[in-house]
Amino acid sequence: MENNIYGIDSQASAIRNLKKKFYSWIFDRSTKYSKGQPINNKSHYDGNYDYCLNLMIGNSLKDTFFSNVLKQGGFDIVMGNPPYIDSEEMTKSNSKLRAYCSENYRVAKGNWDIFCIFIEVGLEKYLKDGGRLAYIVPNKLLSSEYSKETRKLIQQYTIECIRDYSDIDVFGVSVYPIIIFLIKDKDITNKMVKIEKIGMKNNKGPEIVKSEDRNITYFINNDIWSISIDINKKLIDLKLKDAVKLGNWCEISGAATVSEAYKIKELLKDLENEDSTTYFKFINTGTIDKNKSLWGVKKTRYIKNKYSKPIILKNILKKKLPNRYNQADSEKIIIAGLTKTIEAIYDGGDYLAGKSTVIILNKQEKKIDLRYLTAILNSSIISYIYRKDFGNLTLKGGYLRVGPPQLRKLKLPKILLTNPNIHNEINRVLDSSKKFDKVKKIDEIISKYLDVDIKEHITN
Secondary structure, eight states, X not given: OTTTOOEEESOHHHHHXXXXXXXXXHHOTTSTXXXXXXXXXXXXXXXXXXXXXXXXXXXXXXXXXXXXXXXXXOEEEXXXXXXXXXXXXXXXXXXXXXXXXXXXXXXOOSSOOHHHHHHHIIIIIIEEEEEEEEEEEEGGGGTOGGGHXXXXXXXXXXXXXXXXXXXXXXXXXSOOEEEEEEESOOOOTXXXXXXXXXXXXXXXXXXEEEEEEEETHHHHHOSSOOOOOXXXXXXXXXXXXXXXXXXXXXXXXXXXXXXXXXXHHHHXXXXXXXXXXXXEEEEOTTSEETTEEOBTTBOEXXXXXXXXXXXXXXXXXXXXXHHHHHHHTSOEEEEOXXXXXXXXXEESSOEEEOTTSEEEXXXXXXXXXXXXXXXXXXXXXXXXXXXHHXXXXXXXXXXXXXXXXXXXXXXXXXXXXXXXXXXXXXXXXXXXXXXXXXXXXXXXXXXXXXXXXXXXXXXX
């Protein structure tokens, strides 16, 4: 223990508790390992934990420790459970450290969380060539925009295993953890990555319930990683080999900036007796359903206020926020930003969308039928693909974070955008005046052309 175990923590209590655990283990004569062997010429535990000098109190992100080991190339194994502090909390509580990290670490791009920095420190500073790293971190590492640079760093080395604990309440908070095992080895030829899903069986505790081996080239060639283990996902992947990214076909953006959102709040009012040509209806996540607006049916919540039929007068919006006026007046798709499945409506220019939504517009060079695309996005199969690829961003309760970065990278089977037969069949469904479940019928059409049946799994 004295010569082989090293540790750093910023909290003195954490170091002391760790020392307690080490010493209770070493001096417990009942364990088969210790056998009461003396340490530092002590044959019994005397309550003093301070003579274990390799466990240090300090900030590993700013300071360098164990220089004698680093001079020899670094450590054989680096393990860690970085603190779960997001960008907003760190900005409030430790802005100086955040500024320091932004200036000194390559992965500190965008709204990075602190675990990203710990991965760079462990890999680049403390781990020797050929050594192994194991960290328990949020599954946001796999697909969030702010951890993109961290994934680029990891792509330089060998990913040995990713173990998914997202179905288990590990920490009692809304965090979905994974354990990632890395080897500091840049020779990735023919390497396979073990993907393991951890679950509970028969109340016996956590164990591996699913596993598969995946070629490491998947992680090298993709900037967003899915660790879904699912037969139907594999079938979908076959269809996605000839796929297109939605962002290459459409303009995708947030509906408003933060400052614009508060200006919009000042202009919002409930409908009284205004002429319909003088206002835009206002819609937000919560009043968007699949292919259907719930404006006037369900109350709208927006920045702590509630509205029955919220509107914004066109002449005022055009004067105060001309860009948002042009957006509202355009043909577009409006997508809810926090849902369990993708929920989108087609709008010919009647609605102003709230900050929590995403807007899709046609590109000048690619004119596609936005009403038809809305139906495609609302299909269960596209929600299934989205959840499998971006489910790492799932929040408590199973809600998906649906934002512009994810939608731009969402891969759609090209056949859905280019085959006129699918287009005609789906438009006939949309045009029908008969009462039936149009989403279900569109699912059946898409399943038929993709030759993929995932009815039993689309709600997983």
